[in-house]
Amino acid sequence: MRKEVTIIGVPMDLGQTRRGVDMGPSAIRYAGLTDRLEGLGYSIQDEGDLTIELVNKEVEIEATTNLKNLKTVADANDKLGQKVDQVISSKRFPLVLGGDHSIAIGTLAGVSKHYENLGVIWYDAHGDLNTGETSPSGNIHGMSLAVSLGLGHPELTNIGGYAPKVKPENVVIIGARDLDPGEKQLIKEIGIKVYTMHEIDRLGMTTVMAETIEYLKERTDGVHLSLDLDGLDPNDAPGVGTPVAGGISYRESHLAMEMLSESNIITSAEFVETNPVLDKYNKTAIAAVALISSLFGDTLL
Numbered sequence: 001m002r003k004e005v006t007i008i009g010v011p012m013d014l015g016q017t018r019r020g021v022d023m024g025p026s027a028i029r030y031a032g033l034t035d036r037l038e039g040l041g042y043s044i045q046d047e048g049d050l051t052i053e054l055v056n057k058e059v060e061i062e063a064t065t066n067l068k069n070l071k072t073v074a075d076a077n078d079k080l081g082q083k084v085d086q087v088i089s090s091k092r093f094p095l096v097l098g099g100d101h102s103i104a105i106g107t108l109a110g111v112s113k114h115y116e117n118l119g120v121i122w123y124d125a126h127g128d129l130n131t132g133e134t135s136p137s138g139n140i141h142g143m144s145l146a147v148s149l150g151l152g153h154p155e156l157t158n159i160g161g162y163a164p165k166v167k168p169e170n171v172v173i174i175g176a177r178d179l180d181p182g183e184k185q186l187i188k189e190i191g192i193k194v195y196t197m198h199e200i201d202r203l204g205m206t207t208v209m210a211e212t213i214e215y216l217k218e219r220t221d222g223v224h225l226s227l228d229l230d231g232l233d234p235n236d237a238p239g240v241g242t243p244v245a246g247g248i249s250y251r252e253s254h255l256a257m258e259m260l261s262e263s264n265i266i267t268s269a270e271f272v273e274t275n276p277v278l279d280k281y282n283k284t285a286i287a288a289v290a291l292i293s294s295l296f297g298d299t300l301l
Ligand SMILES: NC(=[NH2+])NCCC[C@H](N)C(=O)O
Pocket: 100, 101, 102, 126, 128, 130, 135, 136, 137, 138, 139, 141, 142, 143, 178, 180, 228, 230, 242, 273
């Protein structure tokens, strides 16, 4: 892992409809992110937060598509993509803090330019594989992985001027337990590797991560970690907008991050969906900082 890290906050809450997730970056900073990473020997440059336009939601929902806040989400992701692109060009590791998961569209637009064969680990209760046609909600945070695969509204898939950002065989989803019918169908059609909670229960996190790392190592030249805090069990990460019971435990998540750290395959990362308004005493942001530390090489001894 590069020792020079740039933090980018993305106070985005327009990819879904619960307010407060725009304060995720602040909550994570407040939980001591920079100090923890500096303590591990990293040189941190915090770029602060991207500016997200305010929208009059009613106006944008009335638009012809059923995608909520399409234009503002697209603009923000365009900006984020440029920023992430610059960070990687300056040989620094981009660490993006959300904000809702729609921001993965921009992060991947910026990251993927730099790799022939980018791998993605999507650590999430959800697949985020909906399109305008299959989405039950119209929320773009439930579409960001599909968009990055080149599926969905062209105003989103073409961000950064190219599509797709990632190939289906280079994606591994970990922690899925709430998939919509259209998402299940798509997974089968295009062949994405998914470790649902069932496989995590059966194989154990050690095997899941060992297999994931081996799988991505042999086929990719960089791996982006997109970690949605709702991948964790709501008892361990209550501050999320779309909690799903029966999730990955805090300890399993640490193990996953520790194994990724040892493998040295991660080249960019984002931690999304922390919503301090729904949280209990900043528990979710504190968990995010702990997991980021493990990913960056912190150990218990
Ligand atoms: N990033 C997330 N938390 N996504 C939740 C998506 C929920 C649901 N599948 C939808 O598309 O609306």
